[in-house]
Amino acid sequence: MNKLQTFTPSPARPAPENTVGPAVWLKNNLFSTPLDTVATLLLGYILLTILPGVIDWLFLSANWTGDSQDACVNDGACWVFVSAWSQQFFYGSYPTDELWRVNLSIAMLVVIIAASYQFEKGVREKIIIPLFLLLPVISIAILDGSYLGLERVSTDLWGGFSLNVLLAAASIIVAFPLGFIWALGRRSHMPFARSISIILIEFFRGVPVLALFFMGSVMLPLFFPEGTSVDKLVRVWIVLILFMAGYMAEVFRGGFNAIPQGQYEAADSLGLSYWQKTVLIILPQVIKVSMPNILATFVMLFKNTTFLLIIGIFEMLSTTQTALSNSRWLGGHAEEGYIFVAVVFWTVCFSMSMIATNIERKLNTDHQ
Amino acid sequence: MTNNPVNRLKTDEEIITISGLNKWYGDFHVLKDIDLTVKQGERIVICGPSGSGKSTLIRCINRLEEFQQGSLVVDGTELIEDVKNIETVRREVGMVFQHFNLFPHLSILENLTLGPIWVQKMPKAEAEAVAMKYLERVKIPDQANKYPGQLSGGQQQRVAIARSLCMSPKIMLFDEPTSALDPEMIKEVLDVMIELAEEGMTMLCVTHEMGFAKKVADRVIFMDAGEIVEQNTPHEFFDSPQVDRTQQFLQQILNH
Ligand SMILES: Nc1ncnc2c1ncn2[C@@H]1O[C@H](COP(=O)(O)OP(=O)(O)OP(=O)(O)O)[C@@H](O)[C@H]1O
Ligand SMILES: [Mg+2]
Numbered sequence: 001m002n003k004l005q006t007f008t009p010s011p012a013r014p015a016p017e018n019t020v021g022p023a024v025w026l027k028n029n030l031f032s033t034p035l036d037t038v039a040t041l042l043l044g045y046i047l048l049t050i051l052p053g054v055i056d057w058l059f060l061s062a063n064w065t066g067d068s069q070d071a072c073v074n075d076g077a078c079w080v081f082v083s084a085w086s087q088q089f090f091y092g093s094y095p096t097d098e099l100w101r102v103n104l105s106i107a108m109l110v111v112i113i114a115a116s117y118q119f120e121k122g123v124r125e126k127i128i129i130p131l132f133l134l135l136p137v138i139s140i141a142i143l144d145g146s147y148l149g150l151e152r153v154s155t156d157l158w159g160g161f162s163l164n165v166l167l168a169a170a171s172i173i174v175a176f177p178l179g180f181i182w183a184l185g186r187r188s189h190m191p192f193a194r195s196i197s198i199i200l201i202e203f204f205r206g207v208p209v210l211a212l213f214f215m216g217s218v219m220l221p222l223f224f225p226e227g228t229s230v231d232k233l234v235r236v237w238i239v240l241i242l243f244m245a246g247y248m249a250e251v252f253r254g255g256f257n258a259i260p261q262g263q264y265e266a267a268d269s270l271g272l273s274y275w276q277k278t279v280l281i282i283l284p285q286v287i288k289v290s291m292p293n294i295l296a297t298f299v300m301l302f303k304n305t306t307f308l309l310i311i312g313i314f315e316m317l318s319t320t321q322t323a324l325s326n327s328r329w330l331g332g333h334a335e336e337g338y339i340f341v342a343v344v345f346w347t348v349c350f351s352m353s354m355i356a357t358n359i360e361r362k363l364n365t366d367h368q
Numbered sequence: 369m370t371n372n373p374v375n376r377l378k379t380d381e382e383i384i385t386i387s388g389l390n391k392w393y394g395d396f397h398v399l400k401d402i403d404l405t406v407k408q409g410e411r412i413v414i415c416g417p418s419g420s421g422k423s424t425l426i427r428c429i430n431r432l433e434e435f436q437q438g439s440l441v442v443d444g445t446e447l448i449e450d451v452k453n454i455e456t457v458r459r460e461v462g463m464v465f466q467h468f469n470l471f472p473h474l475s476i477l478e479n480l481t482l483g484p485i486w487v488q489k490m491p492k493a494e495a496e497a498v499a500m501k502y503l504e505r506v507k508i509p510d511q512a513n514k515y516p517g518q519l520s521g522g523q524q525q526r527v528a529i530a531r532s533l534c535m536s537p538k539i540m541l542f543d544e545p546t547s548a549l550d551p552e553m554i555k556e557v558l559d560v561m562i563e564l565a566e567e568g569m570t571m572l573c574v575t576h577e578m579g580f581a582k583k584v585a586d587r588v589i590f591m592d593a594g595e596i597v598e599q600n601t602p603h604e605f606f607d608s609p610q611v612d613r614t615q616q617f618l619q620q621i622l623n624h
Contacts, residue, residue: 262465263469265465266465266471266528267471268432268458269430269432269458269461269463269532270482270483270487270531271483271535272483272486272487276486276487280486285472285473
């Protein structure tokens, strides 16, 4: 017994001096070479000369309270402009008393997205996916109102940021399965299905989205039966769906290529039919590997909804322009207006990226 | 249930009849005049150098590959270009692959119940009971709720075998089931296969595990350059191969 020695670990030594600490970080990241040093100093100088003015304009001498242009007495930004128009920015001309319907639609969207996060696979497949697919119909019914016995709100009045969000969501929800079918068609061995799919995909990806919007408002009516007039917003919706489906098909194509041949063979050898194999085995794996690109495409589509101002849809950017040309607000508030639009879009897009990163991490740890 | 393999005894009934089968990949003649009959309950090991067409041959049996000439009858169904036909045959023929090919997005239990539920229209609870039965047979019932990526190679391959067995196949095809495994895992997979052979399953097995061949095979087939060069009982095959190419091949793998 007494021969045993007690084990005492040797004391930890501090890390070598030149590898830790803020001074080292600065040296490594900002001043590691003469060129870096020059760049750092130059950028630092520029920031120091510009930033104070910007901060002062944005915050310190900005005008925050009031309800008309006259409240903007300081030199800084006139945020009063934004707050006075905020209802239009978010809801367009939707009647004030009925705004709850817009809120309800947005809330349903948020709840379903959150739920698809929360619940496990079985519930997701049986309840949440059908709900997603029904969402555009439900939202339209609520916003329009006439089918539900509510006061009818014409689509001319829909607008603002909520329209950007709902239109993007409604397009994505339909474009997702449509894009998948196009991608399947493109891989098909049937020449007819394949050529049709290739033409559709390449057309809607190749033509600029603005041109598509113009075509949608001018040409789509030619395809509808004589005498029917299809709502402008519905036409825009169709264009967005087709445009998005083209991109999604391309995203899915990349996903298909990542699925090993063995997955098809295993499914075949079990005796699954083509559609069983596609839906049960291939689709989930394609979605999983394409997730980063799917979400990037969502962000792109969402930002592209601002192009709708060109054809007279009152989405957020066009509401902002209307506000800017209002006779009581001619004091030149373009900076405030566009900064606000940019911040709102950036916030939503950035959150989408965060969600995307999160989903990817979850997918990567889930089933490995 | 009649589909319990234990009850299936060896008979003289031919379950697979291949005659005059030829297959080309473009200009490349990959299978040349293959004639092969397999009786119910027979265990066949196929070996041969890489590229000799072993995989291609057994993949023709469940029509993962098509062929251009000859005829192939599986359990009374002739394999012709008819979708119904193909699916009938695939239900009766299980296949185990070199790289397992489990479905990574499904749990082990879901991997096993997928076929019975969707192809055989079995109620979920029953399918799960069947799945658990086979998971116990391959000795990993405790992994039922894990995902394939969480299992070792040997465990994944045993799941893959169980997945095929859940469909109550009459024939099992194995394409080098142990060659992607680390040495210490080969035995656990071979044990399952030996047990299956002892229960009377009709098996066609591409493998270079000669110990396995000696132990369970009724017949060993040697293929080279798309042809069946030699076939014999394991005893004859290993002790007195008739053809030069077989001798060379056996020397190579035995010295290896
Ligand atoms: N899809 C294909 N297209 C063209 N040639 C192919 C294709 N699949 C296989 N081959 C060729 O056919 C030949 C036989 O292939 P097969 O996979 O059947 O060989 P194998 O005996 O199983 O070999 P291994 O022991 O390497 O698995 C090989 O020369 C291979 O290159
Ligand atoms: Mg092979």
